[in-house]
Amino acid sequence: MEGLQQEAWALLRAARFGVLSTLSVRVAGYPFGSVMPFALEESSGGLIVLMSGLAEHTKNALTDPRASLLVLEDGKPDADPQEAARLTVVGNLERAAATAVDHARAVYLARHPQAQRNLELADFSFWMLRPLHARFIAGFGRMGWLDAATLLP
Amino acid sequence: MEGLQQEAWALLRAARFGVLSTLSVRVAGYPFGSVMPFALEESSGGLIVLMSGLAEHTKNALTDPRASLLVLEDGKPDADPQEAARLTVVGNLERAAATAVDHARAVYLARHPQAQRNLELADFSFWMLRPLHARFIAGFGRMGWLDAATLLP
Numbered sequence: 175m176e177g178l179q180q181e182a183w184a185l186l187r188a189a190r191f192g193v194l195s196t197l198s199v200r201v202a203g204y205p206f207g208s209v210m211p212f213a214l215e216e217s218s219g220g221l222i223v224l225m226s227g228l229a230e231h232t233k234n235a236l237t238d239p240r241a242s243l244l245v246l247e248d249g250k251p252d253a254d255p256q257e258a259a260r261l262t263v264v265g266n267l268e269r270a271a272a273t274a275v276d277h278a279r280a281v282y283l284a285r286h287p288q289a290q291r292n293l294e295l296a297d298f299s300f301w302m303l304r305p306l307h308a309r310f311i312a313g314f315g316r317m318g319w320l321d322a323a324t325l326l327p
Numbered sequence: 328m329e330g331l332q333q334e335a336w337a338l339l340r341a342a343r344f345g346v347l348s349t350l351s352v353r354v355a356g357y358p359f360g361s362v363m364p365f366a367l368e369e370s371s372g373g374l375i376v377l378m379s380g381l382a383e384h385t386k387n388a389l390t391d392p393r394a395s396l397l398v399l400e401d402g403k404p405d406a407d408p409q410e411a412a413r414l415t416v417v418g419n420l421e422r423a424a425a426t427a428v429d430h431a432r433a434v435y436l437a438r439h440p441q442a443q444r445n446l447e448l449a450d451f452s453f454w455m456l457r458p459l460h461a462r463f464i465a466g467f468g469r470m471g472w473l474d475a476a477t478l479l480p
């Protein structure tokens with residue numbers, strides 16, 4: 175599994191966007207997908223996201239922290255996405271504590287400088303998806319589950 | 328909302344891939360995202376998918392039919408996906424009944440001819456995501472919920 179772990183980590187470092195799945199409040203209990211930029215916090219393996227209080231996924235996360243983020247290999251925009259490597263990180267979404275906001279902002283803005291404009295709007299806040307497990311599909315017949323500890327390099 | 332409905336429908340007709348969210352069996356109750364080709368069944372608004380019995384999402388759907396499919400506007404591969412139109416169709420995944428398989432196969436293969444090779448493998452089956460509600464984000468400040476009836480043209 176070591177090769178898979180290294181490839182999964184490289185994918186998390188390279189990607190800037192994913193699809194977040196949360197548990198819907200509006201359509202009770204149904205899983206709900208939404209587009210989500212993220213930044214990897216490399217020391218913990220946490221995925222930092224910036225969420226609007228108006229967004230469905232934020233309402234969902236405030237009610238139930240269970241979530242996953244699907245990350246696709248970049249740079250193959252016209253390819254069949256079923257042939258790209260992809261990783262689903264499953265974990266809990268936690269709002270950044272007051273003491274962690276400065277660090278989250280720095281890591282996030284280094285990856286998404288244009289997000290500065292959102293920080294100037296009311297009602298955006300930093301959250302972190304803390305991985306529990308991850309499902310990695312590296313390619314045909316090369317796949318497996320990784321747990322949070324083995325995901326870290 | 329009529330303009331939004333028309334745009335949402337056009338998006339479903341144009342797209343070939345989405346991200347399916349299901350409820351994980353392996354990581355109990357967590358929402359789980361995976362890449363999913365689909366084909367729109369235009370008379371019902373149902374989304375036909377072809378799923379492998381080995382895949383996580385299939386194990387999930389067999390246990391709980393609640394799901395959503397996030398569909399992104401095509402043709403903007405290098406753009407910020409937060410600036411693309413996107414639609415999250417929330418509904419139930421149902422395995423195609425024996426009497427519906429021929430129709431599902433025809434609609435699906437018209438959209439994904441290369442999937443013929445999967446049909447020759449054991450353990451692939453057709454399912455349909457039957458929409459209940461859909462969340463459409465057409466662009467900045469232009470968004471709303473549609474129910475299944477208003478999604479159809």
